[in-house]
Amino acid sequence: MYIENIKLSNFRNYIEEEILLDKNINIFYGNNAQGKTNIIEAIYICSLGKSYRTSREKEIININNDKFAKVEMKYCKNDREGKIKLELSDKKLISINDIKVKKMSEVLGKINIVLFNPEDINIFREGPSKRRRILDVMISQLRPSYVYNLNMYSKTLEQRNNYLKQIKFENKSEEMLEIWESKLAEYAENINIYRKEFVKKIQEKIVDIHKKITDNREIIKIEYLSDFNNKEQFIKDLERNRKIDIIRGFTGKGIHRDDLKIYINNKELGIYGSQGQHRSSILSIKLSELEIIKDETDENPILLLDDFMSELDKIRRRNFLEDVKNTQVIITCTDKLELENENKKVFYVENRKSK
Ligand SMILES: Nc1ncnc2c1ncn2[C@@H]1O[C@H](COP(=O)(O)OP(=O)(O)OP(=O)(O)O)[C@@H](O)[C@H]1O
Ligand SMILES: [Mg+2]
Numbered sequence: 001m002y003i004e005n006i007k008l009s010n011f012r013n014y015i016e017e018e019i020l021l022d023k024n025i026n027i028f029y030g031n032n033a034q035g036k037t038n039i040i041e042a043i044y045i046c047s048l049g050k051s052y053r054t055s056r057e058k059e060i061i062n063i064n065n066d067k068f069a070k071v072e073m074k075y076c077k078n079d080r081e082g083k084i085k086l087e088l089s090d091k092k093l094i095s096i097n098d099i100k101v102k103k104m105s106e107v108l109g110k111i112n113i114v115l116f117n118p119e120d121i122n123i124f125r126e127g128p129s130k131r132r133r134i135l136d137v138m139i140s141q142l143r144p145s146y147v148y149n150l151n152m153y154s155k156t157l158e159q160r161n162n163y164l165k166q167i168k169f170e171n172k173s174e175e176m177l178e179i180w181e182s183k184l185a186e187y188a189e190n191i192n193i194y195r196k197e198f199v200k201k202i203q204e205k206i207v208d209i210h211k212k213i214t215d216n217r218e219i220i221k222i223e224y225l226s227d228f229n230n231k232e233q234f235i236k237d238l239e240r241n242r243k244i245d246i247i248r249g250f251t252g253k254g255i256h257r258d259d260l261k262i263y264i265n266n267k268e269l270g271i272y273g274s275q276g277q278h279r280s281s282i283l284s285i286k287l288s289e290l291e292i293i294k295d296e297t298d299e300n301p302i303l304l305l306d307d308f309m310s311e312l313d314k315i316r317r318r319n320f321l322e323d324v325k326n327t328q329v330i331i332t333c334t335d336k337l338e339l340e341n342e343n344k345k346v347f348y349v350e351n352r353k354s355k
Pocket of ligand 2 (some may be wrong): 036038306332
């Protein structure tokens with residue numbers, strides 16, 4: 001699949017802009033702070049319904065035109081054209097082929113993307129939330145019911161947490177917790193099944209991918225860690241933890257604490273990994289994601305490479321782009337990349353203009 005064009009209005013530093021993309025390689029180059037990543041963000045938000053850079057989406061609206069921001073993308077998938085429009089103002093509106101969606105999640109899976117974000121390089125040194133996010137973004141694009149379960153789990157968790165505080169401060173009865181706990185266990189079970197399924201899929205892909213990247217020097221393993229084993233055990237755990245949860249005012253156990261670990265040659269990446277190993281591991285995860293989406297949808301997802309090619313030397317760049325042939329790639333970089341590939345379009349990004 002590929003995106004044919006993108007129209008931006010009042011989106012970050014763009015006032016009005018239309019960008020016609022190549023089916024294959026698109027390079028956006030220019031100095032810092034010119035609007036390269038903003039283009040990646042626009043594609044991302046139109047594809048997944050929300051930004052990866054901010055949860056305060058008002059920030060996206062151009063600072064001098066603070067009423068609304070708009071992104072419109074025309075794409076081609078299975079030889080059919082489609083159009084997604086996203087408008088941000090006091091509300092967020094998304095329409096697919098000019099029909100407004102009722103739920104934001106309806107947009108998921110229309111345009112499949114894989115993002116290489118330079119900030120992801122350190123996710124195995126940080127807390128687990130960004131690692132869960134990697135899984136969540138991948139699964140959400142492929143399994144609509146995953147998003148439903150995830151949203152319902154979060155809502156129910158919030159309700160249980162609120163009720164924990166009411167027990168503490170208003171002496172409400174503990175018994176009521178049972179309702180939230182059995183609901184939580186139901187959603188957690190579904191989420192856990194999907195997460196296990198997808199970590200297994202990654203594991204099946206990642207070993208060979210990583211061997212190739214590291215010239216056969218490294219064996220990689222990915223592990224999924226969860227408090228959840230089965231519904232009955234989880235309900236018991238929640239019940240057992242009630243007292244401590246009431247004191248703390250939040251739920252200490254659950255799939256909101258799930259984590260991923262990577263081992264390279266049997267050593268945990270987060271503890272023993274070098275900078276290069278962190279970088280190549282995240283690359284291997286992303287390339288596995290690409291393969292998984294390809295297997296599941298019979299289409300190549302769109303690759304968004306923000307400031308990523310500069311990390312690779314000439315040979316690695318060429319190998320990398322060889323590997324992702326027939327895929328639309330959007331690359332940002334500060335220097336004009338010298339690529340031998342024929343099918344490419346180069347845009348110079350400067351002060352709100354992509355030429
Ligand atoms: N809401 C907004 N309104 C106007 N300008 C904005 C808004 N949000 C961000 N910007 C501007 O966008 C620019 C940053 O754009 P972007 O992150 O795309 O830069 P970049 O070209 O990727 O730079 P780098 O090479 O440093 O990554 C900055 O100049 C910033 O001030
Ligand atoms: Mg940038």
